[in-house]
Amino acid sequence: MPRLALKLALSLAFAIAGTPSVGLAQNAPPTPPVAAAQFDYYVMTLSWAPGFCDLGGKDTSSPECAEGSGQGFVVHGLWPDNEFRPNPEACRGQDATPADLDDEHGVYPNDRLAAYEYRKHGTCTGLSAHDYFATVRSVRTRLKIPEMFRAPSEQLKMAPEEIEQAFMTANANLHPDNMAISCSNGELVDVRFCLAKDLSSYAVCRKVARHTCQRGSLVVAPVR
Secondary structure, three states: OOHHHHHHHHHHHHHHHOOOOOOOOOOOOOOOOOOOOOOOEEEEEEEEHHHHHHOOHHHHOOHHHOOOOOOOEEEEEEEEEOOOOOOOOOOOOOOOOHHHHHHHEOOEOOHHHHHHHHHHOHHHHOOOHHHHHHHHHHHHHHOOOOHHHOOOOOOEEEOHHHHHHHHHHHOOOOOHHHEEEEEEOOEEEEEEEEEOOOOOOEOOOHHHHOOOOOOOOEEEOOOO
8 A cells, every 4th residue: 555545544544533632641740841932843753773873873882882782762852843944953042061961861872962952952942951851851751662662682674654553553642644764774763753842742744754764664673
C-alpha cells in the first residue's frame, strides 16, 4: 500500500474508533511552565543511539557509543518549530549554567549536547534553561518506548510504517501525522514527535511528517 494511502487508512481507523485528541501519558510528572515565545509546536527528537554511532557518532566520543552502554533511544533535542514559517534558532538569552546542566543529568546523553541544544533551540522558547530542561524531561517521561526497542541484542529489519505503528500502539492518541521516522544509509536514525506548546496533546505537523523515511525497510541496529 502506498505510504499516503496507509497514513490515510490509519488516520481513518483512529477517527472511527473515536480516539480523543489529548494523548500524552497521563501519569507524567507536573507540566513545566508553558513557553512564552511564538512558535507553533515542539518537535521532540529521540535518536536511535546504535544508528547514530554507526553513522559517525562514535567519532564524537559520546557515552552512548561506548561498548556496553546499552543505550537505545536517547534525547537529541526538543525544538520549537513552525508549520509555515522559518524555525527559530539561536535566539537571545543566557547560556545554561553548570547548575542548569546538573538539573538535566539523565535527560541528554552528555552535558555538551544539553548546553548546545539550549543555546540553539531552548533560548527560542522564552524559557529559562532550568524550565527548558524540565520541559524536556517531562516530554521524555511521557513518551513510552515500545518493548522491542528497549534493548535489542540483534539487528531488526522493519518498514518505517511498522516503527510508527509500534510507537502508536505504545502511546495513546499518537497518529502518523504527529511524527516522522528518519533514516540514513538504510539505518534508523531517529523518531520525531510533535507536541502542543502546553504539552497537553500531540500536534499535527505535516511539515515534519512528510519528511519521514520513504524506504521499504530499515535496519534497526542492536544496542552496544
